[in-house]
Amino acid sequence: MDLRHLATLDAVATEGTFGKAADRLGYTQSAVSQQVAALEKAVGGAVFDRPGGPKPVRLTPLSEVVLAHGREVLARAQATEDAVERFKAGEGRVDIGTFQSVTNVILPTVVRQLLTEHPNADIRLFEEETDQPRADGLDLVFFDGRLHGDVEQVKILDDPYVLVTRPGQFPAGPVPLHALHGAAMVAQPPICDQARVERVYADAGVEPLIVFRTADNRGVLSMVRAGMGLAVVPRLALDLPTDLDTHELEEPGLSPREIYLAWQANRTLSPLAGRVIELTKQAAEQL
Template identity: 75%
Template sequence: MTFELRHLATLDAVAEEGTFGRAAQRLGYTQSAVSQQIAALEKAVGGAVFDRPGGPKPVRLTPLGAVVLAHGRELLAGAARTAEAVERFNAGEGRVDIGTFQSVTNEILPPVVRRIRDEHPAADLRLFEEETDPPLSDGFDLLFFDGRIGGEVEQIKVIEDPYVLVARRGDFPDGPVPLEALHGAPMVAQPPICDQARVERVYAEAGVAPRIVFRTADNRGVISMVRAGMGVAVMPLLALDLRADNEILCTHELLPALSPREIYLAWHAGRTLSPLARRVLDITLEVTKDIAARWPLSAGGGSRGGHRG
């Protein structure tokens, strides 16, 4: 059998209205168009779907017509649900799984999530924080990572995150600190993965060997140990929240400065982003532009380096 949803919709309208003329008015068709669609449906199902008494008397469903209408209404209802779901999807509903890490979770994603919630209250956002090198992109619609990702992915750089030296007030004079001043200095650092490995190579290439006294993947743990006097730290600005420590801690520019770490947002190459995922990407670019605009103009620049966090 070959028939279309419009044939079933016409069958339903005629059955409810009782005449081809009233069904045509309801559907916005001509009466002849309604007759043609019913004829096409009857040809497809192999028999009459209406008894036509003629004159002003209403038409009535035949037994075959009742069967076709009962199942046809199920198809029409399913098509309506599908159309509604597609409309919601195109309007930004659905689910997006996002891979993230500490700095992005704490500084970038909160305003992104807030704006998505305001625009699309029914959106289903799932965040998964991981500390891996290389990144595990499988299972994510979008993935944040501090550095370019190899393999079959598309990616866009969302922000350059400058590095600063974090120390207790008085440990160094005000102003920039020479990189060689870190030689032999006690230092609290992240584990040597991701960009932390790069920053330690920068130290080595410059002949600088800090004395690592503690490693932790927790940004707050790094700051806590610096506050306690265990050592200094070199961290990107996104990893810092020194608002409660202004009287104890301060930041210094390093000379020569480490180049900023580059944070990318990636997705699988060749896969179409959903409207919701695309909106997350667009809002992320707006949020990171605002964040970068608030940073000191003097931060960043110099040779390569970085760490994840």
């Protein structure tokens, strides 16, 4: 017994004759008869009483049992087919690991466009500031650096660092890295790319005085504005207009941080996850 048998049984039961069932299904009448014969062989008994002539056929007690369960099977099969079509069209769920700058600057554009295209998409974001996040358990993960392990990844953009100061603290133009030596500074925790930044300071013989650390970009800028110290931040951290001065760092200075989008290697991505990658690349190009 297969779905065609059940669909034919349902059509004949609904329409009353083999001819009308054939029209509904797009079969010939002989094809309907063959399907009914195959079903009767599968269930081991007659499924219709045939009075002959123009009178409609009648269900046998056996076919009533088969039809009751068969319609449930047909409904589940149709629901499965519909779900597969929605999945191929880009619906479903996508889980994305992110971090502060990406959440504030890149993902709003991506999520807005994704929901415009697929209003029923189930988008889940997970934000955690950590060294080397794991890609397993998520469809996609953003990180400010190349991930290690069994992953595929694409570089989204270079995010240059800038020195942020109160207005007028430095003349306009680039500032040498050694100007940070001994300066009071507000900084991110020494994880992720911030750890590399501080190694660059050390390699250049620059020892700033870190007076406050916070993972909150706006907290960093607030303390610079309050006069607590200077800050060196990625440009994406300046996601809103600011009244603070920004300066490039003179070369040789601090190379940009690299933002990657990664996913588990050897894993087939859903159409929705693939679309996130496309939209992320477009958003990065606009930046």
